[in-house]
Amino acid sequence: MPELPDVEVFRRYLESTALHTPITKVDYVSRRLLEGVSRSDLISGLKERSLQSAERHGKYLFAALEPGAGAPELLLHFGMTGSLSYYKGTDDPKYAQLVLRFSDGYSLSYINKRMLGRIGLVESRTAYVREKELGPDALSLDGKQFDRIARGGRGSIKTTLMNQKRIAGLGNVYVDEILHAAGIAPKRCCGELSDDEVTRLYSEMHRIIDIAVEARARPEEMPKELLLRRRKAGRDCPRCGGSVKKTTIRGRSTYYCPACQT
DNA sequence: GGTAATGTTAGACT
DNA sequence: TAGTCTAACATTAC
Numbered sequence: 001m002p003e004l005p006d007v008e009v010f011r012r013y014l015e016s017t018a019l020h021t022p023i024t025k026v027d028y029v030s031r032r033l034l035e036g037v038s039r040s041d042l043i044s045g046l047k048e049r050s051l052q053s054a055e056r057h058g059k060y061l062f063a064a065l066e067p068g069a070g071a072p073e074l075l076l077h078f079g080m081t082g083s084l085s086y087y088k089g090t091d092d093p094k095y096a097q098l099v100l101r102f103s104d105g106y107s108l109s110y111i112n113k114r115m116l117g118r119i120g121l122v123e124s125r126t127a128y129v130r131e132k133e134l135g136p137d138a139l140s141l142d143g144k145q146f147d148r149i150a151r152g153g154r155g156s157i158k159t160t161l162m163n164q165k166r167i168a169g170l171g172n173v174y175v176d177e178i179l180h181a182a183g184i185a186p187k188r189c190c191g192e193l194s195d196d197e198v199t200r201l202y203s204e205m206h207r208i209i210d211i212a213v214e215a216r217a218r219p220e221e222m223p224k225e226l227l228l229r230r231r232k233a234g235r236d237c238p239r240c241g242g243s244v245k246k247t248t249i250r251g252r253s254t255y256y257c258p259a260c261q262t
Numbered sequence: 263g264g265t266a267a268t269g270t271t272a273g274a275c276t
Numbered sequence: 277t278a279g280t281c282t283a284a285c286a287t288t289a290c
Contacts, residue, residue, distance in 0.1 A: 250282090252269095267290100272282105
């Protein structure tokens with residue numbers, strides 16, 4: 001689930017629910033998910049503070065803390081199965097791996113079933129992005145920058161778009177979706193893409209992300225024409241009625257329509 | 263019960 | 277050296 005659109009939905013959710021209320025207690029704190037911070041440092045860093053803002057870079061969510069002097073930022077990465085839930089009381093959801101209790105009686109859970117996510121306290125969002133060598137966020141790029149990245153890869157266009165060090169935020173499902181919308185085969189080499197194809201990729205990237213965020217990243221709320229609603233070999237292509245094929249690129253299932261993606 | 267699943271990454275490879 | 281690929285990670289759902 002959590003690619004850029006999902007994380008953007010979480011960001012807005014956090015922003016509209018849990019900000020500016022003191023954290024009175026921190027529960028669960030699954031050790032396995034902690035990155036660069038001990039359990040006790042995480043808890044003491046959060047307690048008595050409140051969340052001040054919610055920012056996103058690629059698939060990473062950052063929440064600044066207040067009071068701000070010397071305070072780090074809370075970092076959340078959702079892996080393949082993470083999400084957030086905000087609710088009154090202490091009836092916590094299954095698979096909650098970190099729960100913040102607020103002074104008004106509400107709780108915020110970071111939920112993760114498969115434990116592939118990450119929780120941390122970082123000095124700043126920009127420092128973390130630099131340290132991880134993440135590329136620019138997909139939505140922050142202008143057409144020219146996107147062109148340089150899209151054509152600069154040495155492998156396939158799908159590999160390049162999924163590489164977080166080149167462009168941050170796109171994952172397996174949405175790269176397939178964008179390539180399908182732009183009519184470009186996932187195994188095409190970056191260098192051989194035409195001007196027109198790169199322009200199409202760029203505009204479809206924005207259009208698809210907008211649609212997904214608008215639908216709160218829920219496939220069932222998205223238009224039926226999207227490929228992600230038919231990620232299965234042999235289904236009808238929503239554009240041309242042809243047959244959807246499955247292949248593997250960089251170890252990940254890739255769905256595409258050979259008839260309309262060339 | 264086998265297989266695949268939206269992510270990242272160390273180490274192997276080109 | 278730099279970019280790319282493979283396998284591994286942990287757990288659930290079909």
